[in-house]
Amino acid sequence: MMEAMTDTEVRTFIEVTEYWVPEEGVLKLAGGNYGDLTEFKAASGQTSFAKGEGLPGMAWAEERPVVFKTLDPASFKRADAARAAGLTSAVAVPLFDGKALKAVLVVLCGDGEDRIGALEVWQSKDNLLMLEDGYYGAAKHFEFVSKHTHFPRGQGLPGAVWAANTPILMRDLGSSYGFVRSESAGQAGLTTGLGLPVPVPSGETFVLTLLSARGTPIARRFEIWDARAARVGKDGAAVLIDGICAREGRLWAAEAEEPRRAAAWQGLIGRVLGSGLPVVDQGVAGIAAGYENFVALPIHSKGEVSHIVAWYS
Template sequence: METVMEAPTRTFIEVSEVWVPEGDRLVLGSGSYGTLDSFAAASGKESFTKGEGLPGKAWAEGRPVVLKEFDGSYFKRTEAAKEVGLTSAVAIPVFDGKRLKAVLVTLCADDSERMGAIEVWSEKEGLLTLDEGYFGAAKHFEFVSQHTQFPKGQGLPGGVWSAKTPILMRDLGSGYRFVRAESAEKAGLTTGIGLPVPMPGGGHFVVTLLSAKGTPLANRFEIWDARSAKVGTKNEAVLIDGICKRDGALWSDETERRVGAWKGLIGKVLGTGLPVLETGPSPVTANYTSAVALPMYAHGEVSHIVAWYS
C-alpha cells in the first residue's frame, strides 16, 4: 500500500530575528531562517545604530514599524532579501519602561496565495486606526481594515487596548466579537492574536497577527501570564490561553500549566527577559520546526509572554 505524505504547510512568516542592544548598536541575538542560508549569513554580518535600518528605526521611534517593500527604503539587506524572495518585514520593539530590551523582526514573502495579516494600530482622537500593515494577498481585507476604527473594548484591537493584555480570538470569520468577520471569512482568516506594545514615552500601540488556514502565521499560539501578583510568585508563568490545530486544547482548569525560569521556551524568556527563538523539532518547540516567544513588560517586570510555533 502506497503511503501518501502530507505536504508541509507554508507559513505566512518566513524569517524571525531578535536584535539586542550591545553598546550603541543592535546586534543579532538569534534568528530562525529555515532554508534561507544566504540571508542568514548576510544578517549575521549586520548591526544597526539607533535609527539605522528597520531594527534601528523601531528602536529610535519606540514603536512597531512595517515595511511593505524594500526597494528604495532604509532596509539595509535588500539585495540579500531579494535573492531569497523576502519582500516585507515588521519590527516590534520590546521596552521595559524606557529601556530597550530587544527588537523582534519578522520577514514575509509575497505571492498570490499567501493570506494573513500583521497590523499595527495606533490611537488617534480616542480611536484606534490602522497605522500600517502587511496583508499578503488579502487585499479586500486590507481595504476594510484601512477604513475601520475601534473604540476601547471593541473588536480584537480595541479589546487589547482596553485590557492592556494579549488576547487570542478564534473563528474570526464567524465570531461576533471580530468586527471584520465577513471580510475575514472571505480571506480565510481563522485565528487572531493581539499584542499591546507600550511606547517608552507613554502611549500604546496594538499589533494584531491574523492567521489563515492555508498559509498560517503559525500552527500553535500560547498566552502566558507572568505577573507576580496573578501567578503568586516571581519568575513563574501560567498558561492562560492557547490553540493548536495539531494538538487541540492546550490547557484546562483541571490541568493548569505552570513553568519556572529557565525551564523550556517560556522559562528561558523569564530567565533572560528577552524574546527567544528556537529552531528544529524538539521538546522545547513542541516538535514544531520553529518557535518564537515574545515578552511584554509592565511595571518593571515581564507581565505576559506570547508564543507561536510553526
C-alpha cells in the same frame, strides 16, 4: 489529545523571524528562524544597526512598530539578500521595559497569490484605534476594509487588547461576534487572531495583531502565559492561560500532558521569563513535538515581565 500539526508542506505566512539586542550602542543579531534561507541568515549575522539605521534601528529610534511593505535598499540594509531569498516585506516591533530597549523583533514575509494573512499595527488617535500600517499578502479586500475600520476601547480584537492591556487570542474570525471584520475575514480565509499590546516609552498606545489563515498560517500553535505576581505569586513563575492549535481551532491548554506552569529559566518559556528577552529558535531542544520553529516574546510592565506570547510552526 490534540496532536501537533506536522504537515511541513504548508508554508507559513511569516518566512523569517529574528531578534536584535542593543550591545555597545548598536543592535546585534541575537537569534532567528530562517528555515532554508541560509544566505540571508549569513547576511544577517554580519549586519548591525545603529539607532535610526535600517528597519530595526528605525523601530528603536522612533519607539514604535514599523512596517516596510517593500524592502528598498535605501532603507533596508539587507535588501539584496532579501530579494535573493524572495522576501518582500517586514515588520519590526521594539520591546521596551520602561524606557530601556530590551530587543527588536523583526518578521519578514514573501509575496504570492496564495499568501494570506495579516500583520497589523494599530495606534490610538482621538480615543480610537486607527490602522497605522499593516501587511496582508494577497488579502487585498480585507486590507481595504481594515484601512477604513477603527476601534473604540473594548471593541474588536485590537480594542479588547487596548482595554485589557493584555494579549488576547481570538478564534473563528469569520464567524466571531467579537471580531468586527468577521465577514471580510471569512472571505479571506482568516481563522485565528493574536493581539498584543506594545508598550513604548512615550506612553502612546500601540497594538500589534497577527491574523492567521488556514492555508498559510502565521503559526500552527499559539500560547499566552501570565506572569503577573498577582496571579502566580512571588515565585517568578508563569501560568499558561490560553492556547490554540491553528489546524484544529480549539483550546488545548487543559490537556493533561501540557505543562501549565513554567518557572524562571525552566524550559523555553522559562528562558524568556528569566532573561526578559525573546527566544527565537529553530530546531532547538525543548520545542514541543511536531514543531520546528519557536518564537516567544515578553511583554514588560512596571519593570517586570507581565505576559509571554509564543507561537510554534
